[in-house]
Amino acid sequence: MSKLTTAFALLGAVLAFVVPMTAVVWVMAVPQRLGLLIYPEQVAAFMLGASLAAVYGRDMAGKGPLVATIDAVLSLASLVLGIYVYLRFPVLSEGAFYHPTESSILGVVVSVLVLEGLRRVVGWTLVVITLAMFLYALFGDLVPGPLRGRGLPFGDVMMFVGTDSSATWGAALQIAAFVVVVFVLFGGLLLAIGGGEFFTQLAMRVAGSGPGNTAKIAIVASGLFGSISGSAVSNVMSTGVLTIPMMKRSGFRPEQAGAIEAVASTGGQLAPPVMGAAAFLMAEILQIPYREILLAALFPALIYYLSLYAQIDFIARREGFGAANWLERDTLAAVFTKGWPTLVAFLVLIGLIFFRNAEAEVAAIWALLVLVVIALAAWAFGRGGPQLSPREIVAAIARAGGQTCDILLITAAAGMIIGLLSTTGLGFQLSFFLIGFGGQNLFGLLLITAVVGIVLGLGLPTTGVYLLLASMAAPALVQLGIPPLAAHMFVFYYGMLSMITPPIALAAFAAASIAEAPQLKTGIQAFRFGWVAYLLPFLFIYKPGLLMAGPWWENLYVFASSLVALILVAGGMIGHGLTPLGLAQRLLFVLIGLLIIAPLRQFGPPLLEFGVSAGGIALLVLHGIAARGATARPSSQPQTDAPGATGR
Template identity: 75%
Template sequence: MALNPVKPAFEALVSAFSFLVPVTAVVWVLSVPQRMGFLIYPEQVAAFMLGAALFVVFARDMSEKRPARQLLDSALAIASIGLGIYVYFRFPVLTEDVYQYPTEGLILGILVTILVLEGLRRVVGWTLVVITFLMLLYALYGDYVPGPLRGRGMEFGDVMRFVGTDSGGTWGPALQIAAFVVVIFVLFGGLLLAIGGGEFFTQAAMRVAGRGPGNTAKVAVVASGLFGSISGSAVSNVMSTGVMTIPMMKRSGFKPAQAGAIEAVASTGGQLAPPVMGAAAFLMAELLQMPYRSILLAAIIPAIIYYLSVYAQIDFIARRDKHGAADWLDREPMLSVLSKGWLPLIAIVVLIGSIFTWNKRAEVAAIWSIAVLVIVSGSLWLAGRGRPKLSPREIAANVTKTGGQICDILLICAAAGMIIGLLSATGLGFSLSFFLIGFGGKSLFGLLVITGLVGIVLGLGLPTTGVYLLLASMAAPALVQLGIEPLSAHMFVFYYGMLSMITPPIALAAFAAASISGAPQLQTGMQALRFGWVAYLLPFLFVYKPGLLMEGHWYEIAYVFVSSLTALLLVCGGMVGHALTPLRWPVRALWIVTGLLIIAPLRQIGPAYLEFSVSGLGLAILAIYFVQTRTVAEAARGEKVATASDT
């Protein structure tokens, strides 16, 4: 049987374009074309990268497709890279005066729309495709919509020319951030793991978790938090670390649903944990026109509270169910961990130092860290000794893998660019903000609840990046107009875009964990909802207590932090029914009610001393409890010593 030469050719091209996408991003971020004297628009480079990503989406796995499907996908793949190259060369002309070339702009817009929507359907399903299509229909027939959301209808040709040639549309800021920032950080994360970052995180987590009750689950929380802060993807985090941590938790006594839920919640939190966070964090920095380090600083306290909440619940459950410490964990000495993980540690230090000390842009700081990884590991490979080391072939393979992984985000951001651009061009963005402002004027809390629910519903079919971009365009402006700080508004929608990962009925991270633990999916999702309860309340604190985002005086920040920790311990203990000792129902109810009242924005509905009094009451309840518990424990210990002496 004759070999089909098309299949290997496409496989080679898929690898080539996958490799080219991150390389192009690095070249652009380092301003190589500008240093060589070339005048190139960022939209041109982003368009080429999108064309390459579309080629990869349509052409990968070509050998597994039927002949008719191969023919269709070959045509789509060739059209995609042709589109990228064509826009690269023609964009400067068309963006300046597209109406001199109306037919060309029309055809280009139609081709962009078809290829992006079909590629999007293949990588993330129908949800965002339907939303984009509805936005296109609104652009055409918005003048027929009754009520306050009525827009101005546009001609079909004008809509297509806007989509295909305008800097505020497909090729705009959303796609550019994905192409020039997110790609760089995905590459950094891939190389970090390739040189042993995952093993380093796991061993470091084992040292941090110690040998106390439930230490296997605590290892999962710390390891998934560390890993997730680099990967930025909840599902991939679950599949990477969960294969090790979930069996460990089950072996130490945790129920399968609990083990899966703990891993899902810990992995989801990686999207909000510095230093890398998820792709949405970079988009937030761009939309707010803020340095990325400001986003990182704002995310620190919420991330600490999120993970401490999960950690506290694990400790209380382990004490309640009498899960002893897993002494069989293979914990290496800290010096051994550091001696093996010194390169990942140095790379992270370079990243953080570049952002905070040398005030470098986030993507430039990531390239510096990538350079450290490549130079040091490559030098060790050339020397033939030491670890960790990567050969040039392994480095190229990781770059290629990054290009394949980033395709989804590039397509999502291209579609989001269409939607955001059309929101502005049709006036729907203004109308929607005006409508929400009117609603919020009656009930800001009601508007926040609705915004949060919309974020969770959208997240049932969209990744966090897509949800954030939509809500940042539609809801965040209204929240800002109502007096909420822009950072608080954007962090609010960012969190609720993430929560769909652990919210049934489609909790993707929880369901991924269930596939490893063997527990029922819905049961795992409900357990994840319980473990991640604090994440549903934190966004409201961003609005009512902005000190949580490090906004305000130091004493305000310290007060919010301490009171939030007090509240989470009270609620966690009350929910579990156990802290250091069992809690009876009246005490549980007192703990839960007091904790929730501390979180509630009492200062908004009453005098300031009411909030401070409730916080003081909560702190006193905990202090009295821990003092009494320690006194009883010491008395019991003394009684045992006396009994042993008598014996």
């Protein structure tokens, strides 16, 4: 490794530490307490510049001298950019037209550095979309039809991108810098102190010893782990190395094991209390407390995981997979004895958000401070448990900072797109067009939005997809009378589903590499296991009680009936519940399940919907009674256990 590469690797590590610590300082209002007048755009710009510098400097190893030199120049230019905007933003934001040349050059530099960094981080898709928006801003007057715009001078466009608070340095970047970064830091420290092992051991106890319990462990562990990581791929790579081999050993095919892990890990973006970056963006865009997002996401996340759990149980019974009794599991007391710091941190986080009405990012900082105190105390006094030395804490902070660099680049580009949509009027024109279409066919508009979300997600992370759809499609849904939270949850879910949708199912492909399974087969299996998530967003629209948007009894009814429906559909599709299902039973299960989740109140009296739901519950109860009788009969006639007695 050359001296240049070593120097920039060190610089990248230092900046990766500085970025999250800057967020902590800002969220705790340290500058304000010192009497300093600093704009949030200044701090966000510095954090973006530092992140860009880290991105350009971290991949220099193994490159030739010329390419490494170019990366070094880009890294230094990015750091200078962050410092420059920090110093000059107060002047340029208020008087950009008095400094047109400086403002335009700044816009060009920002655009080039962000887009090239973005290309290295997530590929070409978001870069192409951003460039298309730039072209529309410059040549919108040449676009035919209802989307015709007005062409803006090149200098004005660059000035807007480089200095305006509604573009690069706007809300998207600020939310990522001051909220998402803090939660990524919290998750990083939680894992460093042993949170991952705690989740895995707890999952082993919760999953029990029933059929297919290794896959059930994967579901529970990935759900718990994903609730703090908020990233499907990183979740797969963290928990999958343990759960996928366990599933394969217990009888699941490699592609099945990989798919189960991918679907379970993807659901972590939906599971409170952390969810993913898009959830924090949603709270800020809707201007509602983050706890309302958590409450709205609770029932859908439970249905997602319980339905997946039921599918695994049915498949395990169908295929004859027994319990993996060879697993070494700690007692429940031992699990909590070792993992109590993780539990304490969660209680602090939830308690401050729900009972002290603290902002989510402030609550996260207090929770991570609790973790740091516990780890340092254990290290200082040398008593077992979760020990972390000061060096290890610094390393954990730097690792978390490295993970946030990608998010800051994505949200900076999304800020450019959102700003250009606004200043060119294209966002209004798109919403007007969609409203006209949806006024005639709301379901058709929802279907188009879902497809667009999945297609965009084939090349973009969930955060980028959500921001684009929140700017273009969600306003049209709201204008048609859909509650804002339901509209945004709809696009949020469909932005996430690309992780398990072939042909580019990133979470499934990551799991396939661990399972040593064909990528396409694993993606198809993930699509089949995750079918529940494709239906849930439509329930947000037609049954808002699922998002706790009604009286408590209505919310509980919608949750229970939806869960019953999806279990019935799962059993019918798999062909097995607690016992095998014949063709007529399968069709009945699927039909009743689909009728329960259908918006029957729009076609008849409420009694019709309640009656169908009661019928679905009765069907499950009768199936359970029949299954219990079927398992009891062989035990009362032991002679049937003899070889050949069963007629096989």
